[in-house]
Amino acid sequence: MNSHLGRRAFSPMELHALFHGYVYGDEKQKREQPKHWHFWLPLFAYYTGAYSDEIGHLTLENLTTRDGIEGFEFTTNEKILPRFIPIHSALWQAGLEDYLEFVSEQHQERLLFDLPSKVNRYSEKVRIWFSGEGERLGYLQKCGLPNIDQQGLKTAISSLRLNFEQQLRIHAIQAGQKPLYNYLMGYRQDHSLSEPNSLMLQHIVEPLRNINSKAHWQRFIARQNS
DSSP: OOEETTEEOOOHHHHHHHTTSGGGSSOOOTTOOOOHHHHHHHHHHHHHOOOHHHHHHOBGGGEEEETTEEEEEEOOOTTSOOEEEEOOHHHHHTTHHHHHHHHHHTTOSBTTTTOOOBTTBSHHHHHHHHHOBTTBOOHHHHTTOOSBOTTSOBOOTTHHHHHHHHHHHHHHHHTTOHHHHHHHHTOSTTOOOSSOOHHHHHHHHTTSOOSOTTOOHHHHHHHHTO
16 A cells, blocks of 8 residues: 555655664764664564554563564554564564563563653654654654655655555465455454464564664664763
């Protein structure tokens, strides 16, 4: 799908700009206040297709293992169905194991514990940081990308779900497993698999393109202290 509610997926060049922006670089920006969720939330959104509010609600207990496959259990969005999303290898490569240990050492339950809620939702804070508000520039603009393109379509944090969806559809069709595509997206239509094979889910998710093999949480930590 190219658009959803007036939104579109990011182009390959735009994805490169986002995931090679300052958050994933080595230099701290002037007046920047880095948060752990600034690093992880865009990566989670791209590699799981989850909405920012779902990601904000993730806890350590939502990390489960099925058939030897580690993944996230998403259960907090009333509009779409609960689902198990295998953790993409790129997230492990980005230092997820170290980060999970850090979260536990901090005696925190939520994965993105430094992401505050607003009116009991995490998505509003994410929207302002990512897309900006009024004269305040968001991460999108700081990466040189517009909110609205020449065709009038918007890009936002939820556009990363569309990127996930585009790639997932191709992988599922190639594997002859369209019901698994519907399951991974949380779609109610044709959602006939309550307990799908986790190995097949991983087979469909894992081919997602690695958008920055050099992104690493420890690099992010070092940048904060630079």
